[in-house]
Amino acid sequence: MIRVEGLTKNFDDGVAVAGVDLAIARNEFFAILGGSGSGKTTLLRLIAGFERPDRGRILIDGVDMTDAPPHRRPVNMMFQSYALFPHMSVTRNVEFGLRQEGVRGADLRRRTEEALDLVAMRDYAERKPHQLSGGQKQRVALARAIVKRPKVLLLDEPLSALDRKLREQTQLHLTEVQKKTGVTFVVVTHDQDEAMTLASKVAVMNQGRIEQVDTPRALYAQPINRFVAGFIGATNLMPAEASGEGFLGEGVAGFLVAPAALAGAGPFWVSIRPENIAISARNAHLPRSNAENGRVESLSYYGDHTVYFVRAEGGALLRAALFNAAHAAPAFHVGDDVTLAWPPEAVTVLRS
Amino acid sequence: MTRANGGRPSDQAPKNSAFPSAAAPYAWLLAFFMAPLLVSLAISLTHAVDGVPPYSNPLDWRALNLDNYRSILGDNLYVLALWNSVRIAATTSLLCLALGYPMAYAMALEPPHRRHLLLMAIILPFFTSSLIRTFAMINLLKETGLINQALASLGLIDPAHPPSILYTDAAVQIGMVYNYLPFMILPLYANLVKIDWSLAEAARDLGAPPRQAFLRIVLPLSWPGILSGLLLVFIPACGEYVVPTLLGGQNYVMLGTQLANEFFQNRDWPTASAVAILLLAILVAPLLLLQALARRLEAAS
Numbered sequence: 001m002i003r004v005e006g007l008t009k010n011f012d013d014g015v016a017v018a019g020v021d022l023a024i025a026r027n028e029f030f031a032i033l034g035g036s037g038s039g040k041t042t043l044l045r046l047i048a049g050f051e052r053p054d055r056g057r058i059l060i061d062g063v064d065m066t067d068a069p070p071h072r073r074p075v076n077m078m079f080q081s082y083a084l085f086p087h088m089s090v091t092r093n094v095e096f097g098l099r100q101e102g103v104r105g106a107d108l109r110r111r112t113e114e115a116l117d118l119v120a121m122r123d124y125a126e127r128k129p130h131q132l133s134g135g136q137k138q139r140v141a142l143a144r145a146i147v148k149r150p151k152v153l154l155l156d157e158p159l160s161a162l163d164r165k166l167r168e169q170t171q172l173h174l175t176e177v178q179k180k181t182g183v184t185f186v187v188v189t190h191d192q193d194e195a196m197t198l199a200s201k202v203a204v205m206n207q208g209r210i211e212q213v214d215t216p217r218a219l220y221a222q223p224i225n226r227f228v229a230g231f232i233g234a235t236n237l238m239p240a241e242a243s244g245e246g247f248l249g250e251g252v253a254g255f256l257v258a259p260a261a262l263a264g265a266g267p268f269w270v271s272i273r274p275e276n277i278a279i280s281a282r283n284a285h286l287p288r289s290n291a292e293n294g295r296v297e298s299l300s301y302y303g304d305h306t307v308y309f310v311r312a313e314g315g316a317l318l319r320a321a322l323f324n325a326a327h328a329a330p331a332f333h334v335g336d337d338v339t340l341a342w343p344p345e346a347v348t349v350l351r352s
Numbered sequence: 353m354t355r356a357n358g359g360r361p362s363d364q365a366p367k368n369s370a371f372p373s374a375a376a377p378y379a380w381l382l383a384f385f386m387a388p389l390l391v392s393l394a395i396s397l398t399h400a401v402d403g404v405p406p407y408s409n410p411l412d413w414r415a416l417n418l419d420n421y422r423s424i425l426g427d428n429l430y431v432l433a434l435w436n437s438v439r440i441a442a443t444t445s446l447l448c449l450a451l452g453y454p455m456a457y458a459m460a461l462e463p464p465h466r467r468h469l470l471l472m473a474i475i476l477p478f479f480t481s482s483l484i485r486t487f488a489m490i491n492l493l494k495e496t497g498l499i500n501q502a503l504a505s506l507g508l509i510d511p512a513h514p515p516s517i518l519y520t521d522a523a524v525q526i527g528m529v530y531n532y533l534p535f536m537i538l539p540l541y542a543n544l545v546k547i548d549w550s551l552a553e554a555a556r557d558l559g560a561p562p563r564q565a566f567l568r569i570v571l572p573l574s575w576p577g578i579l580s581g582l583l584l585v586f587i588p589a590c591g592e593y594v595v596p597t598l599l600g601g602q603n604y605v606m607l608g609t610q611l612a613n614e615f616f617q618n619r620d621w622p623t624a625s626a627v628a629i630l631l632l633a634i635l636v637a638p639l640l641l642l643q644a645l646a647r648r649l650e651a652a653s
Contacts, residue, residue, distance in 0.1 A: 050553055070556040071565075083554035087572050096568075097558035144558070 001026040001184050002047065002152060007056035009042055016042035018208035019056070024152075024201075029178050029185045031199030033192060035231075039208040044154050044188045048077045061151055071100070076150040080157040082141035084129040090116070090140050091125045097148045115147035118177060135166045142174075146181060155187040159194055171197055192232050196220070204228050225352045229271040234307075236277075236318050240270040240349070246289055247349065251316025255289035258347040269350040276346035277320035279308055279332065283339040291341040294318065296334050306330040310340060389632075396420055396625035407621045420626035430627070433605040438634065440521075440596075440606065441589035444528040445536075445582045451529065452536035452581065453574075459537075460544035471541070474534050482531055486598045489527055493518040493599065519601035527595040532588070536581040543577025544570075579646050587635050607631050 004022040008015070017039045024030045034040040045051045047058060049070035057066045065073050076097070085093050094112050103111065116122040119139035129137060138158070145153055158174065159167045175198060178185045189195050195202045196216040203213040204227070212219060212228045223229035230237055240247040246257035249270050256270050286293055294310040297317065301324075308320045308330075320340055322331065332338055394410035397417060401408050408415055424430045459470045477485060492498050495514045504511040517523050547570060555565035593608035600606075607627060614624035 048557060050556075069561075070553070071559045071561055075557075077554070077557045079550050079554055081548065081550055083548065083550040085551060085554070085569060096555070096560075100559035100564065148559070 001028070001061060002186070003057075003059040004043075004047070005057045005059070007043070007046060007058065008054050009039075009046060009051060010054050011042075015039075015208050017046065017053070020205075020208070020210055022203060022210060022213070024184060024186060026184055027182050028201060029175065029199045030187070031195035031202045032186065032188045032205055033190070033195040033202050033231075034205035035190055037207075038205040040188045040190075040205045041156060043205070044077070044156055044186070047152070047186070048075055048154055049073050074151040075154060076145040076148060076152075077154040077156065078141050078145040078158055080160060082129075082137045082161075084137060084140060084144070086129050089126050089128055090121060090132070093129070093140060094144045094147050097144065101148065111147060115143040118146070118180065119143045119173075134161055134163075135170065138162060138170060139173075142177065146177065146183060149181070150183060152184045152186060155185060157189055158187055160189075160191070167194075174198060196232070204231060206231075221348075223271065223348065223350065225350055226269050226271075229269075229348065229350060234274055234319065236272045236274065236316075238270055238316060240268045242268065247347075249314075249316070251314045252292055252312055252318075253314040254286070254292055256347050257289045257344050258349050259344045269352075271348040271350060272318075272342055272346050274307060274319045274321040275305075277318065277340050277342045279310070279320045279322055280339050280341070281332075282337040283341075286339060287341070290344060290347065291339060292318065293337070293339050296332050296336045296338060298334060299330060299332070301330055308332060308338075310338060312340070392625045392628055395621055396623075396629050398622045400620045400622050405621070406619050420623050421630070424623065424626055424630065429605060430610060433607050433610045434630075434634070436596075436605060437590050437592075437607040437631075440524060440528060441586050441592075443525060444532055444589045445585045447525070447529045448533050448536035448585050449578065449581060452533055452540055453578070456537045456540035456544050456577075459541050460547070461549075467545070474537050474541075478534065483594055483598075486527055486531065486594050489523075489530065490518060490598060493523050493526070518599065519604070521600075523599040524596050524604065527599040528589055528592065531592075531595060532585045535584040535588070539580040539584060540574065540577040543574050543580075547573050575649050576646060579642050579649075583639065583642055586638060590635055591631055607634075 002022070002024040004020055007017055007020045007022075009017040020039075020043060032040045032043060042051060046053055049065070049068060049072075053066065057064060059065065060074060065075075085096065088096070091112060094115050095108060098108050098111055113122060116125060119142050121136065121139050121143060124132065124136060124140075129140070132140065138161070142158075145155075155174075159170055162170055171194070174185070174187075187195070187198060189198075196219075200215065201213060202216055202219055204211045204219065206227050212224045214222075219228060219232050223232065226237060229235050238249045238251060240249040240256060243255065246255040247268060247270055249256050256272075258270075282293060283291075292312045292314070294312040296308050297311045298309045300307045300309075303324070305321050305323045308322065310318050310320060312318055318340060324330065394416075395407050397420070398407040398410050398415070399419065400406055410416065455474075459467055459474075462470060490497070494500075495516050495518070497518070499517070500509065500511075500514040503509045504514065509515060517526070551569050551573070552565050555569045556562065560568065591608045591611075592606060593612055596604045596606045596609050597612075600609075607630070611624050611627045611631070614620045614627060
């Protein structure tokens with residue numbers, strides 16, 4: 001559907017997008033995830049046509065769109081600020097794109113109403129943008145962007161302006177609209193939860209490059225490098241070197257054993273997710289591998305789970321997450337001597 | 353702690369301190385605008401006398417009449433002055449808009465650090481008195497002036513019979529546009545720089561070619577700036593004195609020049625006051641019209 005080949009964009013103050021290759025399938029809900037300055041917004045603006053690439057190509061449905069101006073691309077965008085026209089009513093805003101296409105009369109009315117129904121905003125058709133709440137503005141912006149049935153809908157941080165409660169509801173709504181219309185959605189976000197819950201595929205961007213493109217599950221379970229492992233969720237990440245029985249991690253006394261042996265020399269890094277680490281009272285017989293004694297240094301209580309920061313005997317500060325039983329206080333306290341243990345499957349070895 | 357025991361200093365203090373600050377603008381208007389206006393109005397109803405002051409007693413209300421207004425409106429010279437003032441002010445406003453809008457637009461699109469520089473460049477001419485700058489224009493516009501010299505050296509005009517710009521309508525028009533352009537650019541710039549440019553991008557994204565995006569989105573949103581710019585130029589331009597005097601020549605009449613004439617040459621304060629009041633009446637009409645328009649636009653957006 002969308003093919004991006006070797007796309008590069010330089011700004012005066014540095015490289016924004018550095019040789020990005022990307023393929024997005026039809027009907028996909030795709031997310032581009034990255035921190036600020038990762039180049040994700042520039043990539044989106046390149047696809048929309050607001051920026052011209054220095055190198056590379058953009059193909060949409062097989063047609064080279066690299067040099068097409070924004071108004072000639074079968075792509076519509078939902079802006080982060082929504083960019084609703086303040087001097088036009090909701091209806092006029094939604095109609096705008098159709099009118100530019102020359103749609104008039106009954107056809108115009110029908111399609112506008114359909115779009116407003118899709119986002120349940122028909123009752124607000126005559127309001128001006130300043131008379132709407134944030135969530136309503138978001139829905140009008142969605143209706144306006146989707147009314148022309150673009151091949152691709154670009155969404156720039158679609159939920160960032162909404163409060164937490166509304167965000168969850170809007171996430172469901174976006175997924176529903178995507179399924180109903182069958183339009184390919186490409187959402188740009190800095191929020192990993194948003195990317196993971198919305199999208200069927202996520203591209204992780206860092207310093208103008210795409211680090212990994214995968215399903216949310218694969219990104220979490222099999223990150224290909226330290227950046228992805230650290231960016232998606234929390235993790236215990238440490239440099240390690242290969243040794244006879246497994247790996248020796250920095251600041252960890254015991255061996256780290258992974259399910260599959262890795263050939264070749266290092267350097268390696270090891271990632272262990274906090275929720276995969278079991279925490280128990282100090283065990284007199286510490287296994288030789290995948291276990292560590294330590295002392296609870298601090299803890300964070302989240303209601304449903306507690307995160308323990310444990311100073312391992314080797315010196316590393318490991319974080320372990322434990323679900324809380326109903327109404328129970330955290331099982332361990334600061335200063336408790338504990339043993340941490342994890343299965344081999346929890347050990348992910350990274351080469352870069 | 354009821355109000356009945358009244359007069360507690362702690363209760364009264366904030367009330368008293370709030371009063372003068374709210375009343376200050378009104379007091380200012382009353383003292384420096386309404387009072388002189390009423391004095392002018394009163395003098396315009398008297399008749400000229402030889403003496404100090406050079407008008408009959410305005411408190412003698414039976415002697416007050418509209419004779420001055422009648423003679424002004426019956427005098428072809430004043431009708432011409434009135435026509436010239438409104439015509440020149442109107443064309444000046446429109447020319448300033450045509451020149452100023454693209455300039456303000458370009459400034460608003462610049463990155464912030466360059467905007468300040470450009471803003472400075474717009475304001476810089478104000479550091480010199482407009483009188484001096486208009487004098488300088490004489491040297492550009494006169495028959496042997498820099499413009500004609502340049503044209504002659506390019507062989508475009510005959511140096512023996514140079515065309516004269518100075519002391520024509522065109523000279524006044526050029527001087528007026530030059531003097532009033534910043535009054536158009538500044539409010540337009542202040543308006544355009546606040547426009548959210550993602551709105552124009554959204555229009556492009558929805559299929560509008562650049563021209564349509566401008567006409568349907570940017571232009572409607574810049575109406576408030578256009579209106580204030582037109583007012584800021586039209587109002588002072590109507591009463592302009594320096595430019596028509598210096599660039600229009602002895603016989604060029606506008607209301608401002610006639611007003612000065614009556615005051616200083618003829619010492620006819622009552623007629624001069626009547627001219628001033630008439631000028632004000634001319635200015636109030638478009639002011640009210642544009643204000644109503646602005647309010648409607650505001651209500652619409």
